[in-house]
Amino acid sequence: MAREPVGAVVALRDVPLRALEGGRGARRARAQRRRALAIGLVSDAERAGAWTNWSGAIACRPAAVLHPRDDAEIAAVLARAAAAGQCVRPVGSGHSSSALCATDGVLLALDHCTGIERFDPSSGRVTVRGGTVLHDLGHALRRHGLALANLGDIDRQTVAGAIATGTHGTGRALGNLSSQVVALRLVSADGAMRDVGADAPELLAAARVSLGALGIVSAVTLQALPAYRLHERTERISLTDVVARFASEAAAHRHFECFYFPRHGFAEAKALDPTTAEPASVAGVEGERIGWSHEILPSVREQKFHEMEYAVPEDAGVACFEALAARLRARHPAVAWPLEIRTVAADDAWLSPAYGRATCAISVHQDGRKPHEDLFADLEPIFWEHGGRPHWGKWHRCDAKRLAGRHPRLADFAALRERLDPDGRLLNAHLRALLVG
Ligand SMILES: Cc1cc2nc3c(=O)[nH]c(=O)nc-3n(C[C@H](O)[C@H](O)[C@H](O)COP(=O)(O)OP(=O)(O)OC[C@H]3O[C@@H](n4cnc5c(N)ncnc54)[C@H](O)[C@@H]3O)c2cc1C
Structure with a gap:
């Protein structure tokens, strides 16, 4: 390889x-x-x-x-x-x-192309410029009484950058951010501008998760929800509990995820559910807090880390997680960073890691100051054995050949890319290996 x-x-x-x-x-x-x-x-x-x-x-x-x-x-x-x-x-x-x-x-x-372009209060649809940072969008939506259906672990990404890799949070019934996209504006390599919406369903399904290979996404129309508060509960559990309870807890909560620390032998389980209660009602309760979704879903990650993540079929998720945990304990006992498991609903974006299947997204982390390549290379085959598709924005060693059997619409995407950018103006070496082979 x-x-x-x-x-x-x-x-x-x-x-x-x-x-x-x-x-x-x-x-x-x-x-x-x-x-x-x-x-x-x-x-x-x-x-x-x-x-x-x-x-x-x-x-x-x-x-x-x-x-x-x-x-x-x-x-x-x-x-x-x-x-x-x-x-x-x-x-x-x-x-x-x-x-x-x-x-x-x-x-x-696109850091000069930010902010809300259009807002339709009757439908809750909002058109934002591609360079808008999710954090700023969360606050702007709140002022309109709206919120995104979900967010990932942080909110520092741009809207166009986040959807381009299939960025997701956790929640069995919640798709990744690109599944909230109902239209977008694409400036393709030849300078042509296209408004891509419901009347071009195939192009939209390709352009929602595009790796920035189909053109520049200058604006995105998102379907927002009425603003909602979430009640977060965290508890420390064992690996045995993660294995036994993950599926039922993920089904029971709007959001559920676990971070397992193999070096320390315990996991943090985090569940979040909508509430109308006030934040003060849990003030002082250990492991609990209440807040608006855009404030409570994202964390602040100040310490740099490396990350590899794969999307595996939901019913293979816990077995894959157990196999990774066992290898970490056996061969990499010094790794202090967690193994994380989340759920993502199936969607229809061609290159989405959750394309056509309910998914468990499993991540391995390593301290940003420490070597990570050998660690990730040792664990990556476990993901492949469990039918994993890589997170496009995280470390992986896949190329077009390895991806072919894993991404049913990869060839369609590659053909569309070729039509939109025949001279490969938007390709770098990394994308050539993924999309051209
Ligand atoms: C601390 C941390 C936490 C993270 N948490 C999560 C998480 O919870 N869930 C998750 O799924 N991922 C997570 N990620 C990964 C991250 O969400 C993705 O890598 C995301 O794509 C980064 O967005 P960005 O704005 O930084 O885009 P970049 O990393 O700058 O670019 C990502 C892709 O978008 C393309 N792109 C950017 N702008 C445009 C545009 N205007 N038009 C067309 N293409 C464009 C780029 O070419 C590239 O292909 C995390 C990463 C970090 C560092």
């Missing part, structure tokens, strides 16, 4: 920064940067910088990082990059830990 292709990406932790200056790849990147400078694609502040993702494990040296302010500027960036022979990769908050965004061409950030 080939290692994850890295292209222009280097692990910054392992390589002194000056080493990035050397070699043929770097010479090509410098030449591209000179070309980009010549056509005015590079801002002064960004001339010299290497880009890194949130964890710091993925780094690249883009020729330019550009911040268009509207669809016309997005189209202009795509056209000018094409003229300069450069790849363009859209980037959100950079919270993915696979090399989806890495490029020595143009990194296109």
